[in-house]
Amino acid sequence: MSPEGKTLLNVIVLGLGFMVTFTAFGTCGNIEQTVIKSFNSTEFHGSGYTRYWFSSFSPSVKKNCIYSLSLFFSGLVYSGYIAVFIHPYTSSFYTLSVLLGIAAAVLWTAQGNLLTINSKDSTIGRNSGIFWALMQFSLFFGNLYIFFAWHGKSHITDKDRQTVFITLTVISLVGNFLFFLIQRPDPEPAPSDASESPLPADISDSSSVVPSQSLCSQALDAFKKSIQLAMTKEMLLLSIPFAYSGLELTFYSGVYGTCLGAMTQFGDDAKGLIGLSGILIGVGEILGGGVFGILDKCNRFGRNPVVFLGIFTHIVAFYLIFLNIASDAPVAPEEV
Numbered sequence: 001m002s003p004e005g006k007t008l009l010n011v012i013v014l015g016l017g018f019m020v021t022f023t024a025f026g027t028c029g030n031i032e033q034t035v036i037k038s039f040n041s042t043e044f045h046g047s048g049y050t051r052y053w054f055s056s057f058s059p060s061v062k063k064n065c066i067y068s069l070s071l072f073f074s075g076l077v078y079s080g081y082i083a084v085f086i087h088p089y090t091s092s093f094y095t096l097s098v099l100l101g102i103a104a105a106v107l108w109t110a111q112g113n114l115l116t117i118n119s120k121d122s123t124i125g126r127n128s129g130i131f132w133a134l135m136q137f138s139l140f141f142g143n144l145y146i147f148f149a150w151h152g153k154s155h156i157t158d159k160d161r162q163t164v165f166i167t168l169t170v171i172s173l174v175g176n177f178l179f180f181l182i183q184r185p186d187p188e189p190a191p192s193d194a195s196e197s198p199l200p201a202d203i204s205d206s207s208s209v210v211p212s213q214s215l216c217s218q219a220l221d222a223f224k225k226s227i228q229l230a231m232t233k234e235m236l237l238l239s240i241p242f243a244y245s246g247l248e249l250t251f252y253s254g255v256y257g258t259c260l261g262a263m264t265q266f267g268d269d270a271k272g273l274i275g276l277s278g279i280l281i282g283v284g285e286i287l288g289g290g291v292f293g294i295l296d297k298c299n300r301f302g303r304n305p306v307v308f309l310g311i312f313t314h315i316v317a318f319y320l321i322f323l324n325i326a327s328d329a330p331v332a333p334e335e336v
Contacts, residue, residue: 003185004123006183006185007118007119007123007127007185008118008123008127008130009183010114010118010182010183010185011115011118011119011127011130011131012130012134013178013179013181013182014111014114014115014118014131014179014182015130015131015132015133015134015135016134016175016178017071017075017175017176017178017179017181017182018111018131018134018135018138018175019134019135019137019138019175020138020171020172020174020175020178021075021078021138021172021175021176022135022138022139022175023137023138023139023141023142023171023172023175024078024079024082024142024168024169024171024172024175025078025081025082025168025172026138026139026142026143026253026278027139027142027143027145027146027168027278028081028082028085028165028168029253029254030139030142030143030146030253030254030257030274030275030277030278031146031164031257031261031274031275032085032254033254033255033257033258034156034257034258034261034262034271034274035085035156035161035165036088037258037262038155038156038157038161067110067113067114067182068179068180068182070106070107070109070110071107071110071111071114071176071179071182072176072177072179072180073103073106074103074104074106074107074110075103075107075172075175075176075179076173076176077096077099077100077102077103078100078103078107078172078176079169079172079173079176080096080099081096081097081099081100082165082168082169082172083165083169084096085161085165086161086162086165086166086169087162114182115127115128115131117185118185133286136282136285136286137282137286138282139278139279139281139282139285140278140279140282140283140286142168142171142278143274143275143276143277143278143279143281143282144275144279145164145167145275146164146272146274146275146278147272147274147275147276147278147279148272148275149163149164149275150271150272150274150275151269151271151272151275156271248314252281256277256321256325257274257277257278258274259321259325259326260273260274260277260325261273261274262326263325263326288313
């Protein structure tokens with residue numbers, strides 16, 4: 001296989017691995033708070049919203065890690081978190097929530113590195129598009145299963161919960177093993193001319209790591225450089241949309257489905273609507289990514305139309321949600 005074909009295959013396998021893993025994990029996030037509220041046990045005291053706080057933890061990750069192993073072991077933590085809901089215990093739930101925050105940092109750092117080393121300047125746009133197109137299908141498939149499994153149910157029994165989460169755990173494990181199919185790309189000769197770096201000179205010049213440094217020293221050096229980068233003007237400005245995107249992700253991936261499942265005005269179909277909302281969110285991600293990609297290519301007016309269209313869409317969506325969802329739906333004990 002040609003080097004170009006090998007790197008393209010790696011990107012496809014990476015996208016498929018994330019699609020399968022997050023088919024399980026995204027579905028888990030969408031239904032976990034509803035499941036917890038339906039779980040009748042004195043052994044468990046926790047909230048499905050807790051993992052979003054712990055997932056903000058982002059440690060420095062070694063650049064020379066074996067990426068497939070990093071993806072695999074991080075994915076195992078995701079699988080373990082899903083498996084907790086087969087029979088929840090407070091201690092295991094909070095322990096896995098903490099580990100999940102660490103695993104998320106490792107997983108996404110390894111993903112970014114793999115995507116980078118399998119791409120060139122001429123293919124990074126195509127490869128990123130392939131990865132995210134595959135990734136965005138994850139919400140569609142997982143929530144389609146929830147829609148049919150919970151359609152017409154007004155209460156989630158222990159058997160319903162165990163069946164769903166055993167299935168999701170197995171699916172996530174399959175996704176983890178797909179990461180071992182990623183091949184090492186053929187090395188390319190280093191370019192003779194140094195390319196322009198968007199980082200400040202003191203950061204970019206120190207990006208080369210001395211081979212004699214210990215692993216701890218390299219990790220500490222990478223952490224210091226990330227702090228320096230975070231203090232630059234560009235990153236401080238970007239921190240505002242980053243923070244908003246985190247709040248929005250938390251809402252649509254966990255809170256919104258819980259609100260739908262707690263609404264008695266939807267009748268016995270309320271729990272099934274959790275899956276339907278996830279399906280439509282997945283479809284919206286796919287269509288939105290395609291539309292914004294087309295608009296971004298029409299750069300006559302720059303990227304401002306894309307940004308303002310996104311802002312307008314969010315305002316309309318959140319206003320409609322505000323009109324249709326009860327104010328105490330996210331924290332209602334069972335139904336409102």
